[in-house]
Amino acid sequence: MWRKIYALMSKEFIQLKHDRRTLALMILLPVIWLVAFGYAVNFDVQKVDLFVVDQAQNEDSKKVKDHLNKDEEIVIKQQGQTVAEAERALRQGEVTLLIHFPPEYQIMAKEEQQKLNISVDGSHLFSASSAIKKMQQILLDVQKESLEDLKKQVQQEMSQIALTEPDPSSPPIQQNQQLQMRIKEQLEEKMKEQQEKLENLFPDSEQFTPDIDVLYNPDLKSAYVMIPGLIGLVLLFITTLMTALGLVREKEQGTLEQLLVSPLRPFELLMGKILPYLLIATIDFLIVWVVGVTLFDIPFLGDFVSFFAVALLFLFVSLGIGLFISTVAQNQQQAMQMTILVLVPQFILSGFVFPLESIPWGVRWISYLLPLTYFLPVCRDLFLKGSSITEFGFELSILVVFAVVILLFAMLRYRKSLG
C-alpha cells in the first residue's frame, strides 16, 4: 500500500519540479504575503505630514512648534498664513494634518478664540487616527510642560513674597522686632500652607496621564498580530488551492480515469493526493514562522509542539475544503473560483483584518461558520501570550468537528464523483 502512495507522492513532486512556477508560488507566496502584511500593509503609520498656520506667532505657538519639530513622526511640510491655503493642501492630499494657531492662541486657553484648531483628513483612515493620536500626545506634553512652568512661576512668585524682608532702614525696635519676627514666622507658615494648598491644586504632571500597560504586544505593532494570523491564511490558501487544483487537473487530463482503472484503492489515491500538499503546507508553515520570528522579531512565547499540532489540525480542515472543491469543480477555472469564494470571506470576516467585535451581527454570524475564525485566536494567543493549548478547548473541538465533517463529506462526494 505505502509503495503505491509513495509512487503517487513522488509523481506529484516530479510534477512540481517541472512546474517551477507553481513551486515558486508555493514557497514564495508565504514570504511575499509576510512582507506585504508585515511592512507594506503596516497599519502603524510612520510619518504624518503637517501644515502649520501660525497666526499667533507668540511664545506659546513657538513652544508647540518646537515640540512638533522634535517629534520624528510628524513632519512640518508646509507653513502658511491663511487657513484657506492649508485646507487646499489638505484637500489635495499633500498633507494629512493641519493645525491652526489663532491670533490669540494660548496654551492654557481660557476662551474659545485662544484654542488651537486641528483638522485631519479622515479619508486616510489609518493616517488620520494615528495623526490624532500623535497630536493629542504632543499637546498633552506641551500642556504638561506649561503646567510645570506655571507651577514654577507660582512657586517663585510665592517665595518672593515670603522672602520680602522688612525694610532695614526703619528703626529697629526691640519689642517690635520680636513681634515682627513672630508675625513673619506666622505669615511664612501661612504662606507655606497657602503655597502647598496652591501647589496641590496643580495636578502632578507625572500623574497627569494614566499608566497604560500594553501586555503581549508592547509596541502595539500590527505585524505582531498579523503574522500569527498570516500563518493561518497561508496554510488555508496553499492547501485548499493546491488540493483543489491537483485533483481537478487530473480530471481534466483524463489521468484520474487512468488511475481509477488501476488497482489503486480510493484511500491510497486520497492519501497520495493529500500527503504531498500536507508536506508543502508544513514547509510553508515553518517559513512563515521562522521569518516572522527572525525578520520581524516577533517574540514566540508559546510551546512549539502544541502550536504545530494545532496548525496540523487546521491543515486537515483546509485539505478537506480543497478536496471537496475538487469533487464539485469540473475544471481548473471553476476550482480557482470556488477557492476564492471560500477564501475571501475568511480573509475579511475571520478577524484577520478587522476584529470580530467590530463586525456587525448581520454579517458576523458568517464569521462563526468559518474555520479560520477559530484557528486565529488560538494561533495568536499561543504565539504572543504563550497560552497553553488547554485553554482553547472550545475552539479546538470546533476545529476537530470541522475537520471530521468536511473530510467525511469530501470523501463521500469523492467516491460518488468517481463512481
Next chain:
Amino acid sequence: MIELDSLAKRFGSFWAVDHVSLSVGKGEIYGLLGANGAGKTTLIRMICGVLTPTAGKGQVLGLDLRREQLKIRQQIGYMSQKFSLYRDLTVEENLLFYARIYGVDRPKERIASLIDQFSLHQVKKQLVSALGTGVRQRVAFGCALVHQPALLILDEATSGADLFTRRLFWEHLYQLAEKGTTILVTTHYMDEAERCHRIALLNRGKLIAEGKVSELKKGVQKENREKSSLEDVFFYYMNKKREA
C-alpha cells in the same frame, strides 16, 4: 476471457446498459461500435471494475465482476481517447509512475524495454506536452502495457493519428493478440471497427448485432441486395431497431 450474462447498469430510471450478454475469447480483438450514449463507456467501466453492475453477472479473466474488482484492475491495461498522460511529466516519468502504481517488478528494466519497443528513445526525456499526437499515442500505449495485462481495453484510443501511425498501432495490437492478450476496443470509426476480429453493435444500452464484420456485411447485403459497407450495416441495424 470476458463472459457477460445479462449485465445491466441503471442510473436513476435510465438503463445505460440494458442486459447485455457477450463473450470474448483469449487473443481476440473485439470491437464495441455505437453512437454516443449507446452504453459503450458504461459497459467498459463495469468490465474494468470501476462501476458495479445493477443486475446480471459477469466474469473477466475468470474473476467475478462484483467481488474481485481490485484483482481485475490489476490485470487490465486501459487506454482512453484522452491518452491519459501527465503532460507535465516526461515520457520516462510517466512510464515509471504507472509501473510503480501497478507494482511492476524491476520497473526500470520494464520501461527500458517498452521504450525500445515503441521507439521512444529520442523523446524519453521530453515532457509529454511537447509531443505530437502520434508519439503521445505510443507513450499512452506503453503505459497501458507496462504491467503486461491479460486484457487490454482501448476506449476510443485509436483515432486522430495518420494512416501509417494507425496501421503501426494496429499491427502492435495483432501482435499482442497473437501472443494471447485479449483486446477490447470501442470506437465510432467504421474503418477501425473493421479491423476487429469481431464486433458488437450497441444502441441505447442494448446489443443489437454481433459477429464478424464480413458476416454482418453479408447478412445485410442479402436483405438490401446491394453491396454494403460497415456503415450501411450500422444504420441497417439502428433503423431496424427503431422500426421494431
Next chain:
Amino acid sequence: MIQLKNVSFSFDKPLFQQLNLTFSAKRIYGIVGADGSGKSTFLRLLIGIYRPTEGKIERSDQLLYGFVSENMGLYEEMNVMENLLFFGQLYGLSKEESRKRSEELLAWVKLEPFATRPAGKLSGGMKRKLAVIRAIVHQPHCLILDEPTYGVDPVARQEIWALIKKIHQQGTTILVSTQYLNEIAYCDEVLFFHQGKLLTKAPPAELMEQFPYRVLSLSEEKRLQLKDLKQLRQMEGVLDAYFRGTELILLCEDPQAVKRAYEKERTDLQASDWIEIEPSYEEIFVSLMKRGGGNLGD
C-alpha cells in the same frame, strides 16, 4: 471562383510548394488527411487568414465566405438563438432579418426546441450543426468547414453530412476537411494531404479508375499470422499488406504472380482462398502516399 497561382507557403518549415489549383463554384471539395497533415493550414490559406509566401490567390469579386473552425468558436454561455442572432448582426443583417433567418435555419436542422439552451450544454453533434448553420446566416457563396465531423458519432456524422448536402443544393460551394476516408464518397473532388504535402486533387471516381493496383483479400479461415504478413510484404510485386480484422489485405500489380509465388511458401493455400476486392479509399490513399515519397512504417 478561387484560383491558386504558383502558391507556396511556409510556416516554420516549407509546407506547400508551387500549387496551381482551381476551385469552381457549386462543388463539394473534400480536404482529406490526418492530424497535422496540413489540412487546416490549407483552408486558412484559402480564406485569407494566412497569406501565401509566394504566388497569388485570386478570388471572384464579392465572394462571401462562411467558416467553421475545428473548435467551432461558439459562445458556450450564450444560448443557441443568441449565437445565431449575434452572427447575423455581425454580418450586417437587421435584427428582424437576423431573427427570421435564424428561425428558418433552426427549423432546417430541427434545433428549434433547443433555441434557448446554452450552446455549451448541447451534445457534440448538435454543437457542430449549430456551428454550421451559424456560418451560413449571411448566405455565403462558399462554406468552409474544418473537420465538422471530428469526434462525432456515426449517427451525428450522417446528420451533418445531410446538412452539408442541403446547403450545397442551395448553390453553395463547400470545402470540407475530414480524416474519415469514407466521407470522400460524398465529395465531388478530393484533395489528399499528407505531412504538409498535397498528394492529389481529383474526383473520387477518377481516383478509383486510375488506381494502378489490384487488391486481394486472403481468406480468414487460414488464420494468417504476423510473420506471414511480413513475408508477404517482402515479396516482389507486393506494394502493401496489412490485416483488416480476420482478413489479410494485399496490394499488388499482378495478382496471379503473387498468388503463384506465395503458394510455394504456403502449400495449404488454394486459389479459392484469394478473393479480389474493390479498392477502398484507404488503399488509394496509401498508394498515393507511397508514390508521394511517404514512408510506410514497418
